[in-house]
Structures are given as structure tokens and as C-alpha cells.
Amino acid sequence: MLRPSLSARLSELAHEYDLTLRQLADPQVLADSSQLIKLTRRQRELEPITSLYAEDLALERSEAQARELLADPEMRELAEAELRESRARRSAVADELEVLLLPTDPDDAKDVILEIRAGAGGDEAGLFAADLLRLYERYLSERGFKLSILDESTSSLGGFSKVMAEVSGSYAYRTLKFERGVHRVQRIPTTETQGRIHTSTVTVAVLPVAEPSDVQLDLSDVRIDVYRSQGAGGQSVNTTDSAVRAVYKGGTPDEIMVVCQETRSQIKNREKALDVLRTRLAERERETFEASRSESRAAQVGSGDRSEKVRTYNYPQNRVTDHRLSGEDKNFALDSVMNGSLGGVLDALTRLEREALLASMTDGAA
Incomplete structure (x- = not known):
């Protein structure tokens, strides 16, 4: 009943x-x-x-x-x-x-701007950033999502110092939102001659794409630069000046820079760069609002702040550990996960979120 x-x-x-x-x-x-x-x-x-x-x-x-x-x-x-x-x-x-009927995130149905950046660990962090991108490409492709690279900066050994992509598809943000945070990898780098295990980090940001109505963007505050797209090693990708750099309030503490060289069309790259700029502004507003509501540092960390370590990839032990889960439920086979089988991890995190929401509703009704 x-x-x-x-x-x-x-x-x-x-x-x-x-x-x-x-x-x-x-x-x-x-x-x-x-x-x-x-x-x-x-x-x-x-x-x-x-x-x-x-x-x-x-x-x-x-x-x-x-x-x-x-x-x-x-x-x-x-x-x-x-x-x-x-x-x-x-x-x-x-x-x-x-x-x-549990409360849902209003951003769940939106597309996503996915940003992967190498953190501590130099070239090894860059290589793992590339590994994470391949993991997401495999997982998302099998589920009918489209991942498009908007901008990338390659490292010397073929990894990424940073890469930005758009993920589109039904409920893209709900699918990827648990990936935001710091991902730590423990393994022997290819450049290591003495067989020592190194620890490196990669940060992942998952930003719901902002719609024009979500944030007010005054184009008079934006400088648009156009230049020739560059690929790996510096070679020119296009024969025309189609890459676009959008700079919001350049030279001020509020400056945001977005680069887009996804297509050969300067117009399309400009539109995409402005979309990403709106998304970054919306994220900045959201972070400011959440920070104002937080009463302590602990509350901010517990809210899923990007500085929080969320997962460790231990190659010698073939184990992925998600630190938001507990017991043996937090461990998964690394080789399977890196081949795109991320569903088990995300399903466990979804159940954890639902259990917390149900518990909060029960406490509120008591």
C-alpha cells in the first residue's frame, strides 16, 4: 500500500x-x-x-x-x-x-564536459591520464554515448598533461558524476629501471553542460582568438585557422580560458568554446554557493570536492579500490576495469547514494 x-x-x-x-x-x-x-x-x-x-x-x-x-x-x-x-x-x-521518488540531481540528464589532468608523478601521471581516457572511451562507447575530444595537451611520452572532452547521451552526467576527484595509480613506470613502484595522481572533473538559460554570459567580457590547430608533436592539424581560444575577463582574477579545436569549422569551435565557458562559469557559481553553505573543511571534503582522493589503481595487486565504498565491496579487478568494465564500480556507488538518501528521508520522517 x-x-x-x-x-x-x-x-x-x-x-x-x-x-x-x-x-x-x-x-x-x-x-x-x-x-x-x-x-x-x-x-x-x-x-x-x-x-x-x-x-x-x-x-x-x-x-x-x-x-x-x-x-x-x-x-x-x-x-x-x-x-x-x-x-x-x-x-x-x-x-x-x-x-x-528519491531526490535527484537536476543536472543528471545533462551532457558532460570531462576534464582529465595529470597531477603528481610527471610523465607517469600523463600516461595514466591517457589510460583513464581509454577506459572512459571503452565504457561509454559500449553504452551508446558519444565522446568528442575538444582540446588536448600531450606529454613527451605520449600521455596527456590535460585533455578535455564532451560526452553526450541520455543521462551522461548521472553516468559519470562519481568519477570526479583524484585518481591515484601505483605501478612500475615504463621508464623505471630498478623495478620500483611509483605513485602518481590524475584529477578528473565532470561538469554538467550549462544551457544558455543556466548562466548569464556577457560576450563583451569575452575575447575570441583564432589560430591554427595543433596536434601531437606540434604539427598543424587543419589547413585553416579554425582553432578557437575564448578568454573570459582576461587579465583579472576571474579569468577563464577555454580552447576548442574539435572540428575544421571555426564557427562550430567558437560555439563549443562558448558552451564550455558557460559550463565553467556555472561550475564556479555552484562551487561558491556550496562553499558558502559549508560550515567546516570536513563538510566540504565530504561533499565530493575534487581534491578528495576517490580511487586507487594498484597494478602489482591487480586491484582497483574505491575509497567511498567499504569492506570487500570497495575492491574490483583492475584488468577488467581498465578494459572498460566500470559498471560494477558505478553501480555500487549508485546504491550507496540511494541508501544514504533513503536513510536521510527515514531520519527526517522520524
């Missing part, structure tokens, strides 16, 4: 779902791409919830009919069996709906 408060909320969401479907059939909405994207995302979010709610209402009607049959001696046994099955299913549906 659904709690009364839950039933009322589900009724509201069912009404919103019907309204969303009607809006999606409106020719004016179909002609407005931004509104169409928002409504389509909302329809996808509401569909599993309203489907389960409709099932619960159907089961409730079946129970009412079964109770009427209890007075008939010939139908009583059949009616009792139907009631038992219906009540068990309604209990399961209620549990599923409780999870689906």
Missing part, C-alpha cells in the same frame, strides 16, 4: 506526465528545440514512475473486485489467492516508487 503522502505526489506527477505528452504533440513545441529537449527529458524521467503508479491503481481495483468475491463460497479460495498476490506486488511496487 502506498503512503497517503506518496499517493498524492504520484497523482500530481501523473497529471504532469499527461500535460507533458500533450505539450510534446504541440507543433509550436516541436519547432522550439530547447523546449523540446527539456520536455523530452522530463517525459523520460516521469514515464517509469507513472507506469508503476498506473500498475498500483490497476492492482487496487483488482483487490476491490476480489474482496467482493470473498462472500461467494465457490470463489472465496480464488479471491484470497488473488488478494495475496496483489498485496505482495503492491508492496514491491511501493518500494520501487520510493526509490524512484
Whole structure:
């Protein structure tokens, strides 16, 4: 049985779902791409919830009919069996709906700007940055996401000092948000002649792509530079000056610089650079807001700050350890993970998040 408060909320969401479907059939909405994207995302979010709610209402009607049959001696046994099955299913549906109605991140459905930077460890950190990029490419490709490199700076041994990519697809941010933070690797570098294990770090930032309505960007504050794209080793990638550098409030403490050389089109690179600039500004505003709410350093670290070490990749022991998990649930086979099998790690982190949300809701209701 659904709690009364839950039933009322589900009724509201069912009404919103019907309204969303009607809006999606409106020719004016179909002609407005931004509104169409928002409504389509909302329809996808509401569909599993309203489907389960409709099932619960159907089961409730079946129970009412079964109770009427209890007075008939010939139908009583059949009616009792139907009631038992219906009540068990309604209990399961209620549990599923409780999870689906947990508070969600409003950025979950957005595309992502993924930034990977080599940290401590020199060339070895750069090589591991390249390994992480390959890991994400394999994992995302198998799930139908598109990863496009926007900018990269290669290191001397073929790794990356930094690489920036856009990940697009349904719920890209929800898929990758647990990757943000410091990733530590322990292994023997290819340049190590004495077989010693070195520890290096790579930082990963996962930024939800900001929509124009999310942040106000005054183009008078932006300087656009155009130049010839450069690839690995410094060679020219394009025959035209198509790479774009967008500098926000250059020369001030608020300066943000974005480089994009994804395509041969200067116009497209300019649009993408401005998109990334909006995303960086939105992230800056978000960090400022979260910092103002934090009462202590501990609260900031616990919120998933990028300075927090999230995972260790131990090559000699063929083990990946995610430090946000506990017990043996925190350890995974390294060779499998590095080949793109990241799903087990992310599923465990998703369960942990849901358990924490459920616990907070229970504490709040107590």
C-alpha cells in the first residue's frame, strides 16, 4: 500500500506526465528545440514512475473486485489467492516508487564536459591520464554515448598533461558524476629501471553542460582568438585557422580560458568554446554557493570536492579500490576495469547514494 503522502505526489506527477505528452504533440513545441529537449527529458524521467503508479491503481481495483468475491463460497479460495498476490506486488511496487521518488540531481540528464589532468608523478601521471581516457572511451562507447575530444595537451611520452572532452547521451552526467576527484595509480613506470613502484595522481572533473538559460554570459567580457590547430608533436592539424581560444575577463582574477579545436569549422569551435565557458562559469557559481553553505573543511571534503582522493589503481595487486565504498565491496579487478568494465564500480556507488538518501528521508520522517 502506498503512503497517503506518496499517493498524492504520484497523482500530481501523473497529471504532469499527461500535460507533458500533450505539450510534446504541440507543433509550436516541436519547432522550439530547447523546449523540446527539456520536455523530452522530463517525459523520460516521469514515464517509469507513472507506469508503476498506473500498475498500483490497476492492482487496487483488482483487490476491490476480489474482496467482493470473498462472500461467494465457490470463489472465496480464488479471491484470497488473488488478494495475496496483489498485496505482495503492491508492496514491491511501493518500494520501487520510493526509490524512484528519491531526490535527484537536476543536472543528471545533462551532457558532460570531462576534464582529465595529470597531477603528481610527471610523465607517469600523463600516461595514466591517457589510460583513464581509454577506459572512459571503452565504457561509454559500449553504452551508446558519444565522446568528442575538444582540446588536448600531450606529454613527451605520449600521455596527456590535460585533455578535455564532451560526452553526450541520455543521462551522461548521472553516468559519470562519481568519477570526479583524484585518481591515484601505483605501478612500475615504463621508464623505471630498478623495478620500483611509483605513485602518481590524475584529477578528473565532470561538469554538467550549462544551457544558455543556466548562466548569464556577457560576450563583451569575452575575447575570441583564432589560430591554427595543433596536434601531437606540434604539427598543424587543419589547413585553416579554425582553432578557437575564448578568454573570459582576461587579465583579472576571474579569468577563464577555454580552447576548442574539435572540428575544421571555426564557427562550430567558437560555439563549443562558448558552451564550455558557460559550463565553467556555472561550475564556479555552484562551487561558491556550496562553499558558502559549508560550515567546516570536513563538510566540504565530504561533499565530493575534487581534491578528495576517490580511487586507487594498484597494478602489482591487480586491484582497483574505491575509497567511498567499504569492506570487500570497495575492491574490483583492475584488468577488467581498465578494459572498460566500470559498471560494477558505478553501480555500487549508485546504491550507496540511494541508501544514504533513503536513510536521510527515514531520519527526517522520524
